[in-house]
Amino acid sequence: MQATTTPTSHSAWAGNVAALCRALAALEPFVGSLGVADPREAAWHGQLFGKLAGQVAREPVLVAAVCGGTNTGKSLIANTLVGSSMSRSVPEAARTVHPVASLPKGSAATIDLAELFPGFVPTAWTSDADALAEPGSDRLVWREDPSGRQPARLILLDTPDIDGTLRENWHRAELVRNACDVLVAVLTQQKYNDAAVRDFFRAAGQARKGVIVVFNMIDWPRQRERLGGWLATFTTETGIVPLAVYACPHDFAKAEAGRIDFFAVPELTGGAVSAGDDQPADLAGALAGADFDRLKREAMRGALEVVLDPRAGAAGWLERFEASAHEWRSARQLLADEARVRVELPIAPREVVWNEIWAWLEPRRSVIDLAVSKAYRVAGSGVRWAARAIGLARSESERREDFSTRELKALKQALADFVERLEDAGRRNERLAAMLAGALVGGDRAAWFADLERRHAALPIVSDDYRAFVRAELDRFATASPELVRWIVTGLNVGAVARPAITVGLGMAGAAAVPAAAATAGGLTTLVHHVGDVVVGTAATLAGEGALGLTMAGLKPLLERLFAGWSAERGRVLAETLHDVVLGDRVEEIDRLAAAAARPEVAEARRLLFELRREFART
Numbered sequence: 001m002q003a004t005t006t007p008t009s010h011s012a013w014a015g016n017v018a019a020l021c022r023a024l025a026a027l028e029p030f031v032g033s034l035g036v037a038d039p040r041e042a043a044w045h046g047q048l049f050g051k052l053a054g055q056v057a058r059e060p061v062l063v064a065a066v067c068g069g070t071n072t073g074k075s076l077i078a079n080t081l082v083g084s085s086m087s088r089s090v091p092e093a094a095r096t097v098h099p100v101a102s103l104p105k106g107s108a109a110t111i112d113l114a115e116l117f118p119g120f121v122p123t124a125w126t127s128d129a130d131a132l133a134e135p136g137s138d139r140l141v142w143r144e145d146p147s148g149r150q151p152a153r154l155i156l157l158d159t160p161d162i163d164g165t166l167r168e169n170w171h172r173a174e175l176v177r178n179a180c181d182v183l184v185a186v187l188t189q190q191k192y193n194d195a196a197v198r199d200f201f202r203a204a205g206q207a208r209k210g211v212i213v214v215f216n217m218i219d220w221p222r223q224r225e226r227l228g229g230w231l232a233t234f235t236t237e238t239g240i241v242p243l244a245v246y247a248c249p250h251d252f253a254k255a256e257a258g259r260i261d262f263f264a265v266p267e268l269t270g271g272a273v274s275a276g277d278d279q280p281a282d283l284a285g286a287l288a289g290a291d292f293d294r295l296k297r298e299a300m301r302g303a304l305e306v307v308l309d310p311r312a313g314a315a316g317w318l319e320r321f322e323a324s325a326h327e328w329r330s331a332r333q334l335l336a337d338e339a340r341v342r343v344e345l346p347i348a349p350r351e352v353v354w355n356e357i358w359a360w361l362e363p364r365r366s367v368i369d370l371a372v373s374k375a376y377r378v379a380g381s382g383v384r385w386a387a388r389a390i391g392l393a394r395s396e397s398e399r400r401e402d403f404s405t406r407e408l409k410a411l412k413q414a415l416a417d418f419v420e421r422l423e424d425a426g427r428r429n430e431r432l433a434a435m436l437a438g439a440l441v442g443g444d445r446a447a448w449f450a451d452l453e454r455r456h457a458a459l460p461i462v463s464d465d466y467r468a469f470v471r472a473e474l475d476r477f478a479t480a481s482p483e484l485v486r487w488i489v490t491g492l493n494v495g496a497v498a499r500p501a502i503t504v505g506l507g508m509a510g511a512a513a514v515p516a517a518a519a520t521a522g523g524l525t526t527l528v529h530h531v532g533d534v535v536v537g538t539a540a541t542l543a544g545e546g547a548l549g550l551t552m553a554g555l556k557p558l559l560e561r562l563f564a565g566w567s568a569e570r571g572r573v574l575a576e577t578l579h580d581v582v583l584g585d586r587v588e589e590i591d592r593l594a595a596a597a598a599r600p601e602v603a604e605a606r607r608l609l610f611e612l613r614r615e616f617a618r619t
Contacts, residue, residue: 013304013615014056016608021053023605024314027321030596033589034324035431037317043207044313047303050178054115060296061111063155064287065099065176068186069163069197073216073260077186077248078102078158080260081284083149086125086158098123099159099176100130101142104152108144111155119175138172154287163196173200181299182210182243182287188217192230198237205239208302210295212283213242213268220249220263221278231268243295244269246283301616308613315609318602325597331431332594338425343414343502343571346406349399352462353562356470400461408456411574415452418578419445435586443582451581455573462566469565477558502571 024039031038039045066078079085082102099120103111113122117140123130125143150156157180162173177183183204191197192215204211213234215227227247235241245268248260261280267273287295307313423440426433579587596602 013052013300013612016611016615017048017052017056020314020605020608020612021049023601023608024048026601027596027599027605030321030325030593033593034321034328034596036321036324039314039317042312042317043203044307044309044317046174046178047207047306048314050118050175051180051303052300052307054112054118054179056300059110061104061107061153061155062182062287062292062296062299063116063157063180064182064184065157065159065180066184066186067159067162067173067177067200068216069188069191069194070161072186072188072191073248073255074161074186075158076255076258076260077184077214077216078156079258080262081156081184081287082145083147083284084145085258086143097160098130098139098141099157099172100125101140102150102156103142103144104150104154105144105146105148107152108142113140113142116155117175117179120172138175151284151287153292154284156284162200163191163194174203177204177207177209180209182212182295184283185211185213185240185242187213187215187230187234189215189223189230192234193237198234201234201238201240205241207306210243210299210302211240212287213240213245214248214262214283215246215265216248216260217250218247220247223247224265227265228268242269244286246281304612304616308609308616314605318605318609322597322602325593325595327431328590328593328596331429331435332590334425334429334432335590338428339418339421340503341414341418341421343410343574345410345502345567345570346403348563348566349403349461352566353470353559356462356467357474357562360471360474404456404461407570408453411452411456411571412449414574415448415577415582418574419448419582432590435590436583439582439584439586448577448582452573452577455576459570459573463569466566466569470562473558473561473565502567 028039030036064081066074066081068074078100086100086102101113101117114120120138120140123139123141125141130141157176159176160172162170177200183201185201187197201211213231215230218224218227224247227245231242231245245265246262247265248262251261254260262283263279264277264281266277308315310316419440422436426436426440
């Protein structure tokens with residue numbers, strides 16, 4: 001190992017790292033729906049959340065993890081580095097289930113292990129058999145070094161096998177790999193080229209981890225010359241450039257006593273062989289001593305370098321996140337353009353609006369005007385009775401029944417047209433096809449029409465919501481145009497009947513159709529806007545009380561609003577069926593995904609990455 005260098009402070013990174021973690025964590029709920037790769041499976045995520053987040057803001061310690069395959073002697077090496085037995089060494093393979101951390105004496109009160117080792121549940125050590133306990137949660141067994149010989153800035157871990165049959169062990173080994181600064185790679189003649197071992201250390205190399213190679217159970221010094229070939233195979237397969245190489249002789253007697261010797265092999269890392277190399281080396285002392293600052297600095301820089309990689313790091317993931325969100329925005333625009341249907345409702349019964357107008361006018365009319373109006377009503381009712389008697393007119397109830405039948409037919413046709421438009425949009429956009437497949441392919445279309453019929457039957461011809469809406473509109477009109485109101489009260493006998501046409505779009509249906517029990521007139525006004533465009537056209541001119549002239553410039557906008565409000569409420573039953581039964585929450589989900597790229601966390605993450613790159617360049 002090389003000489004020490006001046007340590008670099010990482011405090012400047014701390015705030016930005018924490019903020020970046022918060023911003024990226026807020027985006028993770030979008031990952032599955034957007035179709036973006038899960039960032040938790042990426043190397044940069046492990047380095048950011050599993051290492052940097054827990055270490056940049058605290059007093060530095062060096063975390064060294066002893067890793068290797070089955071029956072390579074990891075636990076014996078870990079115990080030797082610590083100076084006491086923290087993890088039982090047994091001959092059976094894959095017995096170490098939980099990682100065991102040895103802390104410097106007196107340090108437990110100052111180290112937040114849950115923060116230092118994210119993903120683990122810290123559990124106090126009770127015996128050297130704790131690591132062999134049955135699998136359960138991801139526990140990290142910890143204890144303080146009872147001897148006090150462990151260096152104050154060094155945390156040592158014994159880890160589960162990285163090539164065992166338990167997948168839980170692989171996961172725990174990965175969590176340890178993310179959190180540590182240095183890996184002590186324990187290799188043997190049998191395990192230096194094992195596939196699982198290569199994969200683990202290849203990932204460590206990609207994460208810029210410092211690796212110290214220890215060849216264990218070597219016939220020392222006779223096999224010293226062979227180590228170069230084994231190491232060359234290992235480094236070629238993994239991309240690892242080891243910080244140092246050590247050899248541990250196969251000494252059964254010392255192993256039984258729980259001890260092992262480390263011999264430096266400097267020629268394998270470009271160093272020169274010296275006379276002292278034939279004496280055992282103090283690997284633990286080297287980790288926490290002269291090489292501490294260099295190892296810690298390189299570990300932190302290596303982790304940040306992985307995070308800042310423009311393609312494989314967080315920025316590349318953000319680009320893919322934004323690109324996917326933009327595709328959803330295009331899909332949303334396609335729906336807005338194509339998934340709209342015009343509902344041509346039958347001519348509205350004229351008394352629907354006029355009765356509400358005259359009910360509002362009643363307390364504002366004079367005694368003489370009311371008497372004249374009564375004469376009109378008596379005469380008019382006689383004419384209407386005679387017309388019905390000879391079959392020239394229909395009763396009010398009959399007219400409303402006819403209207404209801406025609407209206408339901410128009411709504412059903414609109415529903416069928418709407419579904420056809422959705423299918424066409426899905427054929428033109430794969431993301432929409434996937435999102436809408438559950439409704440359009442697996443949906444019960446008979447149930448959709450049945451739901452529309454039920455909602456239509458439950459809607460009164462004039463609801464309390466609509467009456468409140470009319471009163472509010474007329475009150476506003478009276479305040480703004482008192483002269484026109486007095487003119488209306490004198491009695492008009494010319495008017496018109498309106499026929500509405502409503503545009504219902506998927507966005508309007510999904511924008512939350514106003515509940516049927518909207519409590520205020522304002523709620524119904526909102527409904528008008530949410531259902532879509534409501535066009536009211538003049539259909540006919542009638543004589544008699546209860547009809548007001550649409551030809552008057554001052555009255556026409558008022559009457560159009562009143563008819564539009566009533567018509568919008570009729571169209572609501574279609575919007576509610578689309579929203580609650582056909583589409584469910586798919587529209588809200590499409591809107592959510594389409595807006596994902598515009599979330600403030602995206603811009604914040606980009607800003608923080610820029611700041612971290614600048615800080616990284618200074619160190």
